[in-house]
Amino acid sequence: MSKEIENHYILNRSGNEPFSYILEKHVSRRGIMQGGLGVAAMTVLGGFGLTGCSNLGSDGEVPKGELPEKTALALAFESIAGSMTDAVVVPEGYTAQVLIPWGTPLNSMAPNWSADRQMTPQIQANSVGMHHDGMYHFPLNDADASSDFLLSLNNEYIDQGALWAPQGGATNASSGVRPADEVRTEINAHGVTIVRVQKQLDGTWTHIPNSPYNRRFTSATPMELSGPVAGSQYVVTAYSTDGTKTRGTNNNCASGYTPWGTYLTCEENWPEVFVKDNGREADDNRLDIPTGRGRYGWETAAGDPSEVGGEFARFNATPRGATAADDYRNEPRTFGYIVEIDPYTNTRAVKRTALGRFRHEGCWPGKLVEGEPVVFYSGHDSRNEYIYKFVSDAVWDPADANRAGGNYDRLAIGAKYMDQGTLYVAKFNADGTGEWLPLTADATTQDGQRLSSALGLADDDLAGVIIHTCDAADLMGATPMDRPEWGTVDPVSGEVYMTLTNNTDRTAEGTDPTYSNGGSDIDGLGVGYASAPVNAPNPRADNEGGQVIRWREPSPEETTFEWEVFVFGAAATDSDNLSGLTELNQFASPDGLWYDDRGDGQGILWIETDNGYDGVASYTNDQVLAVVPSSVSMNEGDAAVIDASDQAQLKRFAVGPNGCEVTGIFATPDKTALFINIQHPGNWPADPGAIMQPATNAASGDVRPRASTVVIQKADGGQIGV
DSSP: OOOOOOOBOOOOOOOOOOOOHHHHHHHHHHHHIIIIHHHHHHHTTTTTTTTGGOOOTTTOOOOOOOOOOOOOOOOOOOOOOOOOSSSSSSOEEEEEEESOOTOBBBBSOOOOTTTTTOOOOHHHHHHOOSSSEEEEEEEOOOOTTTTTEEEEEEEOOOOOHHTGOOOOOOOSSSSSSHHHHHHHHHHHHEEEEEEEEEEEEOOOOETTTTTTTOEEEEEEEEEEETTTTTSSSGGSSSOOTTTTEEEEOSSEEEEEEEETTTTTEEEOOGGGOBBSSSOOOHHHHTTTOOOSSSSSSSSGTOOTTTTOOTTTGGGGSSSSHHHHHGGTGGGGGGSSSSEOTTSSSOOOOOOGGGGGGSOOOOOOOOOOOTTTTEEEEEBBBBBBOEEEEEEEEEEOOGSSOOOOOSSSHHHHHHHHSSEEEEEEEEETTTTEEEEEEESSSTOBBBBOOOOHTTTTOOOOOOHHHHHHHHHHHHHHHHHOEEEEEEEEOOOOTTEEEEEEBBOOOOOOTTTTOBBBBOOSSSSOOOSBSSSOOOBBBBBSOOBOOOOEEEEEETTOSSSSSEEEEEEBBOOOTOTTTTTTTTTTOOBEEEEEEEEEEEEETEEEEEEEEEEOOHHTTTTOOOOEEEOOOOGGGOTTTTTSSSSSTTTTTTEEEEEEOTTTTTEEEEEEETEEEEEEEEEOOOOSSSSSOOEEEEOOOOSSSSOOOOOEEEEEEEESOOOOTO
16 A cells, blocks of 8 residues: 555454554564573464474374475675665665656557656556556466566556656645546556567666557546346446446555466555445445545536546436435445456456455455366455455366466366355464354354344345445454564465554553544444544554564365464564564565475565654665575564674665655566566656666656556576575
8 A cells, every 4th residue: 555545544343452552462462472482482473484494204204284494595685774765776796777657648549758747637547557556477378488478467546746747736636626637647547558578688777668468448448347246236226227337447556466477456546435424334434435525526526517427427426316326326336346357358447346345455365276166365455454354166177277368268177166155264373273254144253143134234244344344354253463464475385474563553551533534423333533532452552664574374265374474574673573674675664475395395585665753764775574484483482583693684675765665566477587577656767758767767856756566687687585
């Protein structure tokens, strides 16, 4: 999530024990174990930390439940110092190149970029969108999988200052009626970009203009609804009176992919583009649909003589007609989902509602096993929200695996695995165990009710449970987390990593919270706390450093797991620097994650940051760090896997330019290139008119900033990191 549009409100008003308290007890428990209860402790908690140290049995076989012994992979670069410059910094022996910055033309319907380019709806609809975030690669053939592929890229939000720089800013940005074409342009700057990219003979990368694969999905693109919510009363609108369609995907942060070759883009901070002044439902408040004016005022263009099909009116969800089919009261209920896109074919995107409705940060597939269900993990990136898991009814058939570049119905395969299954929410325990709680109509809540009844729904109303995913998770007793963001999975062990970036904005104990609408409750429901008091279940006023957690499940369909903290973020000088970080690897607010599988059970975990903690931000810009998980293990009594003895294993690999968030990450299959995204830079890239240029150059003066993809490679062409 970009800090630029981050929702600071605490919308979870349940009494569920939050992770902050569980973590305090967990850390305390680890310290007690160090004093003499270590054997029992390691039985419960130590399985993760010992992953690299399993022994063979007397018959030479690996004991059930353990992994083969690994020969540790070693990081071969020196950790770089922090940086606060208008440039990307990488280790000696590496290069970094700018690729497809915002405004790069995808076809001949958009002109070449220039520093004073005035954007229009058509130009933006045919150019790379704004503020790059999650992304993934899709090869066109297996032989060239690392040098010629389709890059699917989220465009999370807009910076009106940069977008409208030639005219001095947006018209009526904060009050008054917005011009229709400015709104259309802003709508077209959001969404997803698909563009073909290739590696050239000289080692540089370029995009392929006018490739038939190049296309945009924006906040206006027609899309299908599928799964339990599709066709239900909850999503009937004037646009789709049968509740099967919607328009657009919005504020997509992290992403994911499927084994059958489709892209998953995830709707996160979408509620703020809507307005609903009355007729509010419980889910409008729980997800914080605004009153008064949307984030960009798109709804104010409604009634413009050029408006077609309610293209602007749909952003005002206030009931105006006799029924839902006469207005857009349900338009927000067509958002908040995982969206599946086939990057290879010109098909409509599909919103997979079975995976839940909330502010999805991303969506990551679990370990894939033939004959077992397919699993996806997702986090709700808001303070005191939850981690979710979807388990398919269908079991994995390797015949469904992606055939690179083939023209076949991947979305039909997606329907097989993603439209029927069970959505779960996580509950964490202080002893390092956890359980997955089902969000089904017949589930039993923590106070003994049937979930559908507790939500005021009919007994078989699964669509209603999905619409009210967050309320359902509250009632089941899930654990409110410290802003769950990106996840990644070790495909061999099945271990899942997830960043908990931070949790701040608490008031002192004994003080009253303030509400997000300025200080009052709405109809007794409230639309969330702007702050929440510190109390016994929430003892820490601010968790600004964040942490990366890790868990492991016996198998995909299991409803229990074991968890631990992999690493705590902190400044090197912090008194609670629980992972012992030094100046060479201190970080805070971990965000992006990528497990870079190198085979034989080896891999590099890459960690990106979106830092807002002064203790680290005063030393360095946002960054990329690397660690080989098999090179570190949890010792008896440690608070986290990475501790003071492991500092040589966690290294700072890259630093972004001033003002940016480093996000979006993957490595090519041959591991010779690492792709990252630089979002909302302050004064970068250096050449305001170039599409391809070194990312390590700093501007000599002020430039119109452009979010961009950056490709990091070894100068000698070898594998990154090693």
